[in-house]
Amino acid sequence: MTKLVEIPVKVEIYDSLSDWNVETGEGEHITARRLKGRFRNIKNMTMSVWLIYFLGPYLRWNGEQAILLDIPKQQFHLFSITLFPQDIWVLSLALLFLAIMLAAATGVAGRVFCGYFCFQTVWTDAFSYIEGKLEGNTPQKAHKFKAAPWSSNKLVRKLSKHSLWLLISVLTGISFAAWFVDAFKLWQQIITLTAAKPVWIAVGTFTFFTYWFAGFMREQVCFWLCPYARLQGVMYDQDTVLPAYDAERGEPRTKYSKQSSSDDGSCIDCNLCVAVCPTGIDIRKGQQEGCITCGLCIDACDSIMDKIKQPKGLIRYSSYKELHKGEAALSLVKRPRVIVYSLILLLSVAGIIYGFTHFSPTEFKVVHERQPLFVKMSDGSIQNKYTLKLLNKTKQTLLIKYEISGLTNATVSGIDRIFEIEPGKIIPITALVRQVPSGNDKSALEYFNFIASAVNNDAIKAEYNTVFISQ
Ligand code: SF4
Ligand code: SF4
Known part of the structure; x- marks a missing residue:
């Protein structure tokens, strides 16, 4: 018998998650382990795009707010351009462009929007980071913290967590309102409690839903509330690349300590891929509705493969054709749906450019x-x-x-x-x-x-x- 791995290393078996049940939606929210890696870095970078949401309203242009959706006056100010209801077709084209971009990205690489850009997953990631720092960043530590008797330390940590969550939620609410009214005046009005009723309603609603969805509902929003999750199936085809487990290479999975023959699969059943998954699914069971294609399980498995000196890529972005039929994925230019999406994108971009260059004063x-x-x-x-x-x-x-x-x-x-x-x-x-x-x-x-x-x-x-x- 050939020993598969010769360098002795210690590989833990990672506790999976909380008691939340993906199928039934019962139990507590997931405490996902955080790991460094390529896809974690990409996710951090794409998440930072949302800083525009918080900072954008403070951008000035010729002494005025650069981007302002002035609903009472029915005007949309975009730097030196002002759009009126008559110009709404340009905005419609911009929305069409974004919708087709979403469909095209899903067709090519699955729910990348969910994994890297969606406000629900981004805010949840930030909230769980705070929770991890204060209450334990692994499922075991989180369980231990929860089970511990109440003490001043536990109280301070709980209060700090909820205060930080609330702070982010309130800032989210105020930032939303700041796109519709002058951002600096808005702060004055909020501080002096003189803001108009619609402002309080908008800020309150956004604060409440951010706190609830990102703090408590988390992945359950993706499972039970998000319509896009239900639609994604029709946007995939056999060439769509998704994070996938290479079962042929990984099975039969064998604990690392028991691996002894070349017949053993590369998966050592350490569960790390499940422990890092923000939606709590086991990618080894195949593609599932809950997968937001964030690639964090790829980072996790690659780190294990590094440890046990095996090639990376047991979990990797791969198409159904490549994984199950041994065929290379069709190039993008030969895929009809990509061609159709690209044509619509081009047309809408052309329309938007025409619109912006032909605005009449x-x-x-x-x-x-x-x-x-x-x-x-x-x-x-x-x-x-x-x-x-x-x-x-x-x-x-x-x-x-x-x-x-x-x-x-x-x-x-x-x-x-x-x-x-x-x-x-x-x-x-x-x-x-x-x-x-x-x-x-x-x-x-x-x-x-x-x-x-x-x-x-x-x-x-x-x-x-x-x-x-x-x-
Ligand atoms: S299975 Fe992998 S890619 Fe899918 S959501 Fe979980 S960690 Fe992200
Ligand atoms: S697929 Fe990779 S990370 Fe997941 S259990 Fe197997 S070895 Fe561990």
Whole structure:
């Protein structure tokens, strides 16, 4: 018999988890062991993207909040651009882009969004880190802490944990509200208790749900509440790479101390892959709905393989084809769903770029009076009535001059002065256009333009083509 590992090393059998039951959802939340490793580092880096959520509202641009969703004024300020409800299609394209990105990422590499970016897993990770520091960072230590009788030390640790959780939850709530109102003013209003009721409701709701979901519900949100977890199955195919256990290499699993033959599998049944899993599943049982593809079990198993001098990769990102059929995964450019997703992504990016590069500083509309369509005046002339609406999308007050062009023998009244339009405002103007019939045979409809130009900004000029009705 050949001894598989010659260097004597001690490998613990890792206690799995709490008594939480993945299948039934009963029991306490999971206390996952934390280990260093490649995927832990990637997760830490991607988690740090969420700092934008906390810091973004304090970013200033030309003295104002750089990104502000001003719901009462129905304006979305994005650096020097202001989007109005009329520009909502650009935001819709941006949302489409994000949704397709999510579907494409899932098709290629499973629930990477869940594992690396999702606010639920990110906040849970931060909360469990605090809990681990104060109450024990392994299931054994956590159980011991829980079972210990109450003492001042235990009380201080419990209070510290809940205070830190609450602090993060309150900051999460305030940061959410800060995207909708001026962030610095918001702090003033909160400190002086003068914030508006909707602000308190938003902050309170976010604080409560963050505290509850990240502190207590944790992975159960992924299992029982998240709709995305239910949809993921339809986004996978046999080429999707997911963290997977190489059963052919790992089985029959044999405790390290009992390994004696080359027939023994590489898995030494140490359970570390289960102990680190934030959703408490055993990847060796195959792909499961609860796997958020975070790769932490890969780090765990690789560290064991290092210890017992075996090649890494017993658990690795791998496709069904590679693992079960021995075939290489199809390259991305040959996968129909990746091609379709990429095309939609490209189209939405093109639309977003077009939108952002073609924003008009004004939105000019002319509405022709319907009842009556025209009026025959006592002097024989024909009069049409119009309502002119110009939305000022700039951040300066515009002085607007209106005129018409392209209509012969016409006079216009109601627009013979300069109109002052403040930023974000529309001032409806009534214009009466009169035309004296020329006597020649002419069409009942004549097209002409209303022109709006800012006398205090040469770059602003808008035209609207409309119709003059005379019969
Ligand atoms: S099985 Fe592995 S990849 Fe899946 S959630 Fe658990 S640790 Fe993460
Ligand atoms: S798969 Fe790796 S980490 Fe998991 S029990 Fe086997 S050897 Fe241990």
